[in-house]
Amino acid sequence: MIEQKKQVRDSAGIYDTLPSFAVESLRRSLLAWYAENKRDLPWRRTRDPYAIWVSEIMLQQTQVKTVIPYYERWLATLPTVKTLAIAQQQDVLKLWQGLGYYARARNLHQAAQVVVAQHGGTFPQTLETAMQLPGIGRTTAGGILSAAFNLPVAILDGNVKRVLARLVALPVPPKRAIAQLWQISEWLLDREQSRDFNQALMDLGATLCTPANPSCFRCPWQPMCQAYQQGIQTEIPMTESRAPIPHKRIGVAVIWDGQGNILIDRRKQSGLLGGMWEFPGGKLEPGETVEECIRREIREELGIEIEVGDRLISVDHTYSHFRVTLEVHHCKHLSGEPQAIECDEIRWVTLEEIEQFPFPAANVRIIEALRSGK
DNA sequence: AAGTCGTGGCT
DNA sequence: TAGCCAAGACT
Numbered sequence: 001m002i003e004q005k006k007q008v009r010d011s012a013g014i015y016d017t018l019p020s021f022a023v024e025s026l027r028r029s030l031l032a033w034y035a036e037n038k039r040d041l042p043w044r045r046t047r048d049p050y051a052i053w054v055s056e057i058m059l060q061q062t063q064v065k066t067v068i069p070y071y072e073r074w075l076a077t078l079p080t081v082k083t084l085a086i087a088q089q090q091d092v093l094k095l096w097q098g099l100g101y102y103a104r105a106r107n108l109h110q111a112a113q114v115v116v117a118q119h120g121g122t123f124p125q126t127l128e129t130a131m132q133l134p135g136i137g138r139t140t141a142g143g144i145l146s147a148a149f150n151l152p153v154a155i156l157d158g159n160v161k162r163v164l165a166r167l168v169a170l171p172v173p174p175k176r177a178i179a180q181l182w183q184i185s186e187w188l189l190d191r192e193q194s195r196d197f198n199q200a201l202m203d204l205g206a207t208l209c210t211p212a213n214p215s216c217f218r219c220p221w222q223p224m225c226q227a228y229q230q231g232i233q234t235e236i237p238m239t240e241s242r243a244p245i246p247h248k249r250i251g252v253a254v255i256w257d258g259q260g261n262i263l264i265d266r267r268k269q270s271g272l273l274g275g276m277w278e279f280p281g282g283k284l285e286p287g288e289t290v291e292e293c294i295r296r297e298i299r300e301e302l303g304i305e306i307e308v309g310d311r312l313i314s315v316d317h318t319y320s321h322f323r324v325t326l327e328v329h330h331c332k333h334l335s336g337e338p339q340a341i342e343c344d345e346i347r348w349v350t351l352e353e354i355e356q357f358p359f360p361a362a363n364v365r366i367i368e369a370l371r372s373g374k
Numbered sequence: 375a376a377g378t379c380g381t382g383g384c385t
Numbered sequence: 386t387a388g389c390c391a392a393g394a395c396t
Binding site for chain 1: 389391
């Protein structure tokens, strides 16, 4: 414990061990490398803070390749902060469908309304004000303010953590040294060229200083990289072992009304998949069959009686911290008027109408099965 | 302050 | 292929 803290402090004490000319050298070499090697990304072709903001939110915990088509579609549909502010949440979530972490979309939508109502539609230009907007933390605020306005605000995303951890040969997992890593990021930042510097730092991490097989032989920081000099670049950043994630079986109902309509529900705003639509269902309890589970869940959640019929599909899906197997059955509505007991809203829809609603990925699999099965 | 929150790309 | 992890924020 004490030993760990000492190691962190010694290592992050790069400011003491590196003379100021080394800082200048790090900045110069990185910016020179970036000038020749920067990626051509859609959000780098604009300085519109709204567009950059959208990209920063989408890029949270999400790879560039995944984001690009979502980003293009989003800006084509909601080109300004005002259009987003007045949009319906359902349409916002539909644009986000498949990206995951749906609180990002809900918060972005809400923040747009704040920017319009309280900032006259102009994105705030101080770190403190930007961070007050829902969904915008210190890294995202720094990313937006530096990229849109060239303001001297540091960042510390996954790429930067890895790059800096290797630069100083950080002897503990980055999670244990967040404050020190922020100090280094701020200390290195080129305050006259913060836009390019921050982008360069992220590009370095994304293209050369990668998690596996880093291309040290092409890295502008190789001469100053502590990890490289010690030959431990693949050992850093250190990782913590993860606990195995639990598995749950879920009974899911596709309830037909006999006239071609299916019953779907909208999940509550808070928690997993908040605001998204789904086919109703719930966890199997010990000793319970799938059919019994589905009948019980539908009774509890919607207050109706159903007949559980043929199995439609079984869907395996992995979330962040648990896995599920959805056991999906065709069901027939028998009696009772459906009520929104454990959800925000319910609705009967046809297979044609259903595509207008935002569904999480595992439920999209069910819809595909319904389509292909007729 | 550790847990919660998605999905897909990559090896 | 099964696991790791990605331009993190929120509670």
